[in-house]
Amino acid sequence: xxxxxxxxxxxxxxxxxxxxxxxxxxxxxxxxxxxxxxxxxxxxxxxxxxxxxxxxxxxxxxxxxxxxxxxxxxxxxxxxxxxxxxxxxxxxxxxxxxxxxxxxxxxxxxxxxxxxxxxxxxxxxxxxxxxxxxxxxxxxxxxxxxxxxxxxxxxxxxxxxxxxxxxxxxxxxxxxxxxxxxxxxxxxxxxxxxxxxxxxxxxxxxxxxxxxxxxxxxxxxxxxxxxxxxxxxxxxxxxxxxxxxxxxxxxxxxxxxxxxxxxxxxxxxxxxxxxxxxxxxxxxxxxxxxxxxxxxxxxxxxxxxxxxxxxxxxxxxxxxxxxxxxxxxxxxxxxxxxxxxxxxxxxxxxxxxxxxxxxxxxxxxxxxxxxxxxxxxxxxxxxx
Amino acid sequence: xxxxxxxxxxxxxxxxxxxxxxxxxxxxxxxxxxxxxxxxxxxxxxxxxxxxxxxxxxxxxxxxxxxxxxxxxxxxxxxxxxxxxxxxxxxxxxxxxxxxxxxxxxxxxxxxxxxxxxxxxxxxxxxxxxxxxxxxxxxxxxxxxxxxxxxxxxxxxxxxxxxxxxxxxxxxxxxxxxxxxxxxxxxxxxxxxxxxxxxxxxxxxxxxxxxxxxxxxxxxxxxxxxxxxxxxxxxxxxxxxxxxxxxxxxxxxxxxxxxxxxxxxxxxxxxxxxxxxxxxxxxxxxxxxxxxxxxxxxxxxxxxxxxxxxxxxxxxxxxxxxxxxxxxxxxxxxxxxxxxxxxxxxxxxxxxxxxx
Amino acid sequence: xxxxxxxxxxxxxxxxxxxxxxxxxxxxxxxxxxxxxxxxxxxxxxxxxxxxxxxxxxxxxxxxxxxxxxxxxxxxxxxxxxxxxxxxxxxxxxxxxxxxxxxxxxxxxxxxxxxxxxxxxxxxxxxxxxxxxxxxxxxxxxxxxxxxxxxxxxxxxxxxxxxxxxxxxxxxxxxxxxxxxxxxxxxxxxxxxxxxxxxxxxxxxxxxxxxxxxxxxxxxxxxxxxxxxxxxxxxxxxxxxxxxxxxxxxxxxxxx
Numbered sequence: 001x002x003x004x005x006x007x008x009x010x011x012x013x014x015x016x017x018x019x020x021x022x023x024x025x026x027x028x029x030x031x032x033x034x035x036x037x038x039x040x041x042x043x044x045x046x047x048x049x050x051x052x053x054x055x056x057x058x059x060x061x062x063x064x065x066x067x068x069x070x071x072x073x074x075x076x077x078x079x080x081x082x083x084x085x086x087x088x089x090x091x092x093x094x095x096x097x098x099x100x101x102x103x104x105x106x107x108x109x110x111x112x113x114x115x116x117x118x119x120x121x122x123x124x125x126x127x128x129x130x131x132x133x134x135x136x137x138x139x140x141x142x143x144x145x146x147x148x149x150x151x152x153x154x155x156x157x158x159x160x161x162x163x164x165x166x167x168x169x170x171x172x173x174x175x176x177x178x179x180x181x182x183x184x185x186x187x188x189x190x191x192x193x194x195x196x197x198x199x200x201x202x203x204x205x206x207x208x209x210x211x212x213x214x215x216x217x218x219x220x221x222x223x224x225x226x227x228x229x230x231x232x233x234x235x236x237x238x239x240x241x242x243x244x245x246x247x248x249x250x251x252x253x254x255x256x257x258x259x260x261x262x263x264x265x266x267x268x269x270x271x272x273x274x275x276x277x278x279x280x281x282x283x284x285x286x287x288x289x290x291x292x293x294x295x296x297x298x299x300x301x302x303x304x305x306x307x308x309x310x311x312x313x314x315x316x317x318x319x320x321x322x323x324x325x326x327x328x329x330x331x332x333x334x335x336x337x338x339x340x341x342x343x344x345x346x347x348x349x350x351x352x353x354x355x356x357x358x359x360x361x362x363x364x365x366x367x368x369x370x371x372x373x374x375x376x377x378x379x380x381x382x383x384x
Numbered sequence: 385x386x387x388x389x390x391x392x393x394x395x396x397x398x399x400x401x402x403x404x405x406x407x408x409x410x411x412x413x414x415x416x417x418x419x420x421x422x423x424x425x426x427x428x429x430x431x432x433x434x435x436x437x438x439x440x441x442x443x444x445x446x447x448x449x450x451x452x453x454x455x456x457x458x459x460x461x462x463x464x465x466x467x468x469x470x471x472x473x474x475x476x477x478x479x480x481x482x483x484x485x486x487x488x489x490x491x492x493x494x495x496x497x498x499x500x501x502x503x504x505x506x507x508x509x510x511x512x513x514x515x516x517x518x519x520x521x522x523x524x525x526x527x528x529x530x531x532x533x534x535x536x537x538x539x540x541x542x543x544x545x546x547x548x549x550x551x552x553x554x555x556x557x558x559x560x561x562x563x564x565x566x567x568x569x570x571x572x573x574x575x576x577x578x579x580x581x582x583x584x585x586x587x588x589x590x591x592x593x594x595x596x597x598x599x600x601x602x603x604x605x606x607x608x609x610x611x612x613x614x615x616x617x618x619x620x621x622x623x624x625x626x627x628x629x630x631x632x633x634x635x636x637x638x639x640x641x642x643x644x645x646x647x648x649x650x651x652x653x654x655x656x657x658x659x660x661x662x663x664x665x666x667x668x669x670x671x672x673x674x675x676x677x678x679x680x681x682x683x684x685x686x687x688x689x690x691x692x693x694x695x696x697x698x699x700x701x702x703x704x705x706x707x708x709x710x711x712x713x714x715x716x717x718x719x720x721x722x723x724x725x726x727x728x729x730x731x732x733x734x735x736x737x738x739x740x
Numbered sequence: 741x742x743x744x745x746x747x748x749x750x751x752x753x754x755x756x757x758x759x760x761x762x763x764x765x766x767x768x769x770x771x772x773x774x775x776x777x778x779x780x781x782x783x784x785x786x787x788x789x790x791x792x793x794x795x796x797x798x799x800x801x802x803x804x805x806x807x808x809x810x811x812x813x814x815x816x817x818x819x820x821x822x823x824x825x826x827x828x829x830x831x832x833x834x835x836x837x838x839x840x841x842x843x844x845x846x847x848x849x850x851x852x853x854x855x856x857x858x859x860x861x862x863x864x865x866x867x868x869x870x871x872x873x874x875x876x877x878x879x880x881x882x883x884x885x886x887x888x889x890x891x892x893x894x895x896x897x898x899x900x901x902x903x904x905x906x907x908x909x910x911x912x913x914x915x916x917x918x919x920x921x922x923x924x925x926x927x928x929x930x931x932x933x934x935x936x937x938x939x940x941x942x943x944x945x946x947x948x949x950x951x952x953x954x955x956x957x958x959x960x961x962x963x964x965x966x967x968x969x970x971x972x973x974x975x976x977x978x979x980x981x982x983x984x985x986x987x988x989x990x991x992x993x994x995x996x
Contacts, residue, residue: 142570245589246590247585247587247589247590247656247657248455248587248588248589248590248709249585249587249589249709281708282708282709283422283708283709284421284422284423284589284702284708284709285451285589286421286422286423286447286451286452286702287422287423289423289443289446289447289451290423290442290443290444290447291442292443293441293442293443293446294442315592316450316592316593316594317446317450317451317592320443320446320450321443475834475835478832478834611854612853614854614855615848615851615853615854615855618845618848618855619845619848619855620834621833621834621835621837621845622832622833622842622845623828623832623833623834625792625797625826625828626826626828626845628796628797628817629795629797629821629824629825629826629828630821630845630846630848630849630901631817631818631819631820631821631822631848631849632817632848633817671835671836675836676836676837676841677834677835677836677837678837678841679855680854680855680856
């Protein structure tokens, strides 16, 4: 039932995009499509003198796309793109309204272009933290409830934001109306770690850093696929549980989520690998207790838990999970900033190879004996 | 006169079997809540788990003893507490639509708890962990304090406004309180926000055995104290002046009722979040069931019926969603909503009926 | 003085708003046992305020009310409930009690901490219903009764309270003529037989003149005169009450 609906929607989407393509101005002979291998939420087309960035899945079940023309400063702006926003590059001043966007900026070495952020307390970078404190970087509120006045007075040439498809909550339209080119990032829609990291290529467009991004990403991809090769032929794959419960509700990462992909690629057997959800789905605590009883490893718990006592004080029933008895509980918050931001959500996003190395080191220590975990801490002990 | 006494005796008889049926229903609901859940566990294994047998497969022992058992006890006590608080508020305000949720008293409890959790625990939402038994008591105290603050505010307003307007002021008060809570949440960490949101949905499942050791005594004590409110509540049925004329001190009784109802609401809110509709629906169910407004009957009736309704709501939220969970508040709204509609339709004109 | 059950000394009654407002001042009244005392005066002149103050439901603005020599303000509420009972007009009943349950509410001052009644209490409540001729209402819902029937039940409730002083605010307001007569005959009988002091307010002079032993008259200038019926008639105070509507009583009494 659900799948049929999905299929219909998919077909409709194809028909719809076919319509869009056919309505486009006659394609120039120099038209090429940039190679995007893993990411599914955006496309980049190279045209003569400009590029087209299309965010095709701006949010879950979205019924619209966002199109951007990336035009080098001083070059003519092509006609015929009524619904596209124009971004003249390279830009010098960018505002990012989500911590993950900063991760891409930082990885490209472009963080001096940052002039405004939302929710600075979620950003791990000490540089940004200090910038906000000293006033060189404007803190513009809590996305998506942003402080528009502050943002406007920072005069960004470009703003990146995210949207949920709820007109009352989303801020992109408001920003566009105020004349700020606004890119709706949907990196969280990607289902693979490499797909997420590939959004580097989107950020690179704004600074003329395409080649650098391609180089960085190729490196990441090479290392990641080599690591996957390491675990491919393992016959013993430990069972893995992820997450924690709140008031009896356990938000389980779906079988098609990035987290599930990491576990699979690291040679683990995720307990809900057969599930078709790409986000999370709620299960009752007892359902997880039953299935998770035999879990060998347990990853990704509450952000604030840094020791095994935090787990047990929160709910002593966690003790009945096998991974707890075996002391194989690992949280991804080894690098927590003093203000509570987690590097895993920032640098981890653009270093999927390191995250994967961590997980392989934890589940199959003999495969990577020399790797010291960068993001994961053993909750049962301080360090390893 | 002889006939008179016969009458009063004949009135006792149908009551007796109602009590027996209710008692049996409670036991049945409780057992059903233990036997049913999103995980299917064979009957014999539930019995074995309850009798303390170790070594059951798939964590079944833990699921029954540490998950379903405390959850069912939390449900029973919460249902009883909210229903009694609702009954007390309905009589005190002489308003059939009064209850902790509608008058914003739960929101007050919410605020109290949120302050302890967000501010008291160093700015991070530590509701899920790091709370000792004393921390738990703090939480209950704060939630009760928040509940009584709103209660007193609503009480003061109730002397100045029309009964129907009171319901609107209740909604407004909860808006204001919720706005304040949202401000607190703005300054909390992301997992705090997540935890807070899940908490507002209401759930009995977050109550562990350890938390029961605080929750159950506090609620039991408040329920025992509520016996003291029976006499003033009955006297208030004929209005405040009449209550005074039979020797009840209305302001003292009001203070007692506010205290008891606030502890009941605060304790439930602190542990199970905001749970709507039980407080309003159960007293009405009891009135129809017993065809009486005597609080000597209604109060214990509300305890039993409230416990049953909460258990049933928990069962529905656990079982009917399959492995998924239905939000408890949606279930209580589905049960309670029709009761409220029925009351409104029966009374037709609220403003006329409740004009005190 | 003179064995009065209730007396007032320099009593002023009125409102306790932001500013105290006295409606009636300097009252020195005596309510005597075995007598039916009627408080008369035009609507709005302050009868209900006086009645609530005498019953201890409202604080005096000045002076004091004493029952058997004790200042009513100092009597604990539970004890006061065994001294004075009251019937208020237009009782708004919240809920769905039966008539006998309403009457049993009158026994609350004698009930235990839970409000439980003994068999003895139930019998007294049943007796009160019978005295008022309302035994037939047993089992019926109070809310379903007519205004007149409700009034009877409320009187029975006050009787069940078994107090030496019984105060009724406009007990005949909703009754038809026959029922009014019945009610007053009954109250007079009770006052005599049970040695109660009964005070009732009314603006129905015709009725009151037939049954009252003592009269308290509030005239149109809010001056209060008290005395036996004869004393009142002879004083001519009625000339200045009820906007002169009842002047013929003066003629009648002179004629007789």
